[in-house]
Amino acid sequence: MPLMRIRTEIDDRPGRLAVLTAALAAERANILDLSVQVGTDGVVDEFVVDVPPDTDRGALTAVLEAAGGSRTAVVPADPRELVDEPTRVLTLVARLRADPRALPEVLADLLRADEARSVVHSVDGPLAADDEPADTLTVPIDRRRAVRLRRAGLPFTATEAARADALVRAALPGVVSGPTRRRVSLRDGTEIVVRPLEERDGAAVRAMHERCSAESRRLRYFSAEPAIAQRLLDTFSRRSHGLTLVAEGPDGSVLALAHLMHVLDPGVAETAFLIEDQWQGRGLGRALTELLVTMAREQGLVELRAAVLDENARMRELLVSFGGRVRASGRPGVVEIRLRLDHRAGRPGGAGAEPAAGDRRGRSLARSVARSGRGTARGR
Structure with missing residues (x-):
């Protein structure tokens, strides 16, 4: 048949x-x-x-x-x-390691593309949605090279873009390096350290929450509770629930939190930020977003989502500047911003767009904790 x-x-x-x-x-x-x-x-x-x-x-x-x-x-x-997919992919990785020059052909086999060719490409600056047609996919190799794939009749999905990126990283591990601890210079020249949250940071994170204004906490958690619930802090500290970064100031105090929290949609994470008031407007949010985008792509994620109060213009402008799309969330006063990580644009849609099919499937672990506690991870 x-x-x-x-x-x-x-x-x-x-x-x-x-x-x-x-x-x-x-x-x-x-x-x-x-x-x-x-x-x-x-x-x-x-x-x-x-x-x-x-x-x-x-x-x-x-x-x-x-x-x-x-x-x-x-x-x-x-x-x-109709072969075992993990076996097929591992075979392609072995083939690519043996002959890195075969990358276009290997990517074509991975995604069953009709055509593959090497092109000059640049991904300098924040990742932004591309205007490629649905039957074309450009896979970055480094900051100047890429492979362009075409496939008639079957549009490429974001998941396929993530698979192609993962294959490149597996076979050419020197191409991308994911920062786990990094010094970042703000616009005024101040240097801060960004690193993963550790359990020992609990007291410093609580102190940072207490220093934040009620308005900053409300925009972040949709609640102005002065203290972070222990259950939520525990969630942020467990890598099984996602990745949380902390920004440390020159004196070693915690200035900000940034999250990539797992949801049930394949290849998707929920992102959120909380930045201490006196450190807002200095470029820290942009620096954290750039790091989260890099780490998310290296984890094979294809989309970041943030639930944001409609009045939170600063968060909206930040994520939109990275190519995020604002959509209706189905909740009064709340919008969802979706940031694609594969250089491809979604269908046009503004704040009044209807939620996509996956909206009902994805529920972050942070949201689950907050539902039974004091708040949830929201964008700031």
């Missing part, structure tokens, strides 16, 4: 995937593989199915969209694609 690769976005509510699979079954399609990816602006479900010889791709697309799918793509698949 012919094989087809299908990608479609669905409303991510309980039972919606079952409706989609039932529609495929009604067309006598047998699902052989299923994966969940992050697309240009939502969650994409990908199927590999075998179908009867007389199946029409246009009719199959119509059936899937009638079942709740959107932006559906159906293309022929090859039986050789």
Whole structure:
């Protein structure tokens, strides 16, 4: 029976995937593989199915969209694609290590692209959304080189961009270096140290919260509670929940917190900041954002999200300057800012845009803790 690769976005509510699979079954399609990816602006479900010889791709697309799918793509698949994915990727890594000059061909094999070529490329400055067409993907190799891939009929997803970046880092580990402790110079020349939060920092973090104004705490946590709850501090300290950075001043005191907290959406993290009042407006927020973007990409993340009070103009302007898109969150007075990490733009949308399919799936661990405690991680 012919094989087809299908990608479609669905409303991510309980039972919606079952409706989609039932529609495929009604067309006598047998699902052989299923994966969940992050697309240009939502969650994409990908199927590999075998179908009867007389199946029409246009009719199959119509059936899937009638079942709740959107932006559906159906293309022929090859039986050789039905291999164990980790084994296939490890084989490609070994091939690339043996011959680094084969990088374009290896990336084409990884993403099943029709065309791959080396190009001159620059990613200097903050990462920003690109205007590439959906069937084109540029994979940075270093600050001046890249590989450009094209694939007809099947738009590249953000997850695929992250896979390509991860393959480059695995085979060419000297290309990217992720800072874990770094000195940062602010606009006035002051040098601070940024490093991961440690359990021993608890007292310093509490003292920083107490020094922050009630307004800064409200914009950060949606609450002006003067003290940080111990359960929330414990969450920030555990790497299994995500990564929290602290900024240390010249006297060793903690000046700021910045977070990458895990959520349930694949390849996505929630970000948030709290900067002590007297250190705001000096370039510290931008420096922390640059570090978080670098670390997120090295972890294979493809999107950062921040829930921000609509009145928090400073946080909005900061993330938008990095290519973030402002969207409705479904909560009064709160917007969500989505920052893509793969140089690709999502569908146009402003503050009034409807939440994407993945909005209901992602729930940060920090939010879960805060729901039973005193606050949650929000942007500042």
